[in-house]
Amino acid sequence: MTILSTSRLRPLYRAAQVGELDRRTIAGGIDGFALMQRAASSAWHSFRARWPQVRGVTVMCGAGNNGGDGHVLAALAAQSGLKVQRICLKAPAELNGDAARAAALADSAGVECEPWHEDMSFTGEVIVDALLGTGLSGEVRGTFRQAIDAINDSGLPVLAVDIPSGLAADTGAVLGVAVNATRTVTFIGDKLGLHTGAAPAHTGEVDFRPLGVKAGAYVDIPPSAWLLDDGLVESCFPPRSRTAHKGDMGHVLVLAGAPGFGGAGLLAAQSAARLGAGKVSLATAPEHVTASLVLCSEVMARGVRSVADLGELPEQADIVLVGPGLGLGAWGQAMLQTALQTERPLVVDADGLNLLAQRWPNLRRNDWILTPHPGEAARLLDISVSQVQADRPAAVLALQRQRGGVVILKGAGSLIAGPSGLVVCPYGNPGMASGGMGDALCGMLAALAAQGYTLEHVAWLGNLVHALAADRAAAAEGERGLLAGDLASYARKLINPG
Structure with missing residues (x-):
């Protein structure tokens, strides 16, 4: 009889663990902005693999690294000849660190930043959700809730970057409201909350991209769970x-x-x-x-x-x-x-x-x-x-x-x-x-x-x-x-x- 063990299964992590893997990767010599560019590039390749014929995209950018991924992806899409609508829920002037560098990259690629307002229309054939990342803990409120409702009401296909905004990365619970994605591309470590609870109604296909990070090499960060494979x-x-x-x-x-x-x-x-x-x-x-x-x-x-x-x-x-x-x-x-x-x-x-x-x-x-x-x-x-x-x-x-x-x-x-x-x-x-x-x-x-x-x-x-x-x-x-x-x-x- 075949011997089974968790070593044969895909590891799953909680948000704090993935954050620590990210931190250690940067401390090991990879520039934080370079890692963000790697994530955005992987998201862009995932987008193109799923929607190869699309000529226009709407990218919804929040604050922090998740929003930064969106800004870089918008630049990549523009450089590839797509018509890009970049909607910003936080003005680039208010960003700092890698997120600010990402927004500047999109600016230099000639992608206009449209401030979010409740009645705006989406011009892209697909929406990229880069609003809220895995660090979300409380209920989604205010303009972010309005934006998520608008995405879900649009009827357009959605690529969620790292996690559908509003979904809890550790539990799969919906924090008030969550994006209904067609595909979710997630990075570094696959997240437990993408595979249980309400998650299957919001993630669509889950495309895991490790970005070259060997999470298993960090033996002091054991997986929180493992994913069965057919x-x-x-x-x-x-x-x-x-x-x-x-x-x-x-x-x-x-x-x-x-x-x-x-x-x-x-x-x-x-x-x-x-x-x-x-x-x-x-x-x-x-x-x-x-x-x-x-x-x-x-x-x-x-x-x-x-x-x-x-x-x-x-x-x-x-x-x-x-x-x-x-x-x-x-x-x-x-x-x-x-x-x-x-x-x-x-x-x-x-x-x-x-x-x-x-x-x-x-x-x-x-x-x-x-x-x-x-x-x-x-x-x-x-x-x-x-x-x-x-x-x-x-x-x-x-x-x-x-x-x-x-x-x-x-x-x-x-x-x-x-x-x-x-x-x-x-x-x-x-x-x-x-x-x-x-x-x-x-x-x-x-x-x-x-x-x-x-x-x-x-x-x-x-x-x-x-x-x-x-x-x-x-x-x-x-x-x-x-x-x-x-x-x-x-x-x-x-x-x-x-």
Whole structure:
């Protein structure tokens, strides 16, 4: 089995870390203005790669280094023969340092500086957003808010320089309002906040340009997170041994489906079977057994009215999945308590998490994967959903510290917190906003755990396969109407490459 580590993933940094990398690069002998010119040149090449036929551009320049990047890019565009509209939210005479030198460079290239006013029109075919950089911490206000609203209302494509203005670089939260970019070109170190939270709705394509800075060489500035890559799938699912048998592939026990809530358990069990578990047992309310046999007869469904009906199933399993359709009543409580008492690794989802928050508020284990969405995470942390979403990385890390094991905070840019730190899954699509997606995910996780992957790597690979399967399904037939049950067949193809 392939050995996984964060060394195979792209590092992500927080704004202060990138600022320190920038400072050290300059201290190492690269002039600050030369580094700004390098960033602007990279942004210009990114612009041309995305919009090669454009003949006119509007460049929105704020203050500081982000605005400076915009001024230099405006000069480069003019020198390349484009018609350039340079809109300045801070007068060049009020700038200092490298930003002032950048504005002077644009002046010398013959690019007029138009002061921003609320009713002005954009003349370019594409807008370059160089308003606010990664240092933004408070809510966007005043003229900058007006300018961002105007950009978003224009309907024009947008290149964001380093980060869409108004997006928090560390969390992906929107600070009042944020630019909706078509592409974001970011420099030196890729930013955590470009890949989670609200970010996918604002960044468009993310084009990372390191500018020749080898961030990994600074061992005292460790990445804050790592980004999953789809290339992991092929390398982590090699062909099986020609002598493999079902006992080698593990036994998943799914405890799910209280009376009246059978669908969730069926989805989880089927997903576990399609992801290669050798055996899948489903312990569910008796009225759901027939449906299970019809949906996937390979799943060994057992009707369970009470814990006594489980028999030796918990001891026979290699991994126990508990939670989908569990309910909060006596049946669900008994199933969860049984799972917690088994000496088996667990995947806990849905009402299993809600019951943990209610009845086991201090329970911590190192042999489980918890899979909350923001609402469940809020209940586990005893905070509001808005607080979770305002700083998703902090929320998932807090949960992992409190509860142990591996925690997956679902949503756009799902976050995985485990012993190796924080990992981000950048795949998936809005078609996944439908019931049962979490049930399919936890079934996939359980199947991978049964096959011998460590729980942390289970979380990485399970999220990756789940999201990529959804992307393939959406590419084939569209996002609207995508169902959780559609994912299993695409996931199966993903883990059988070649």
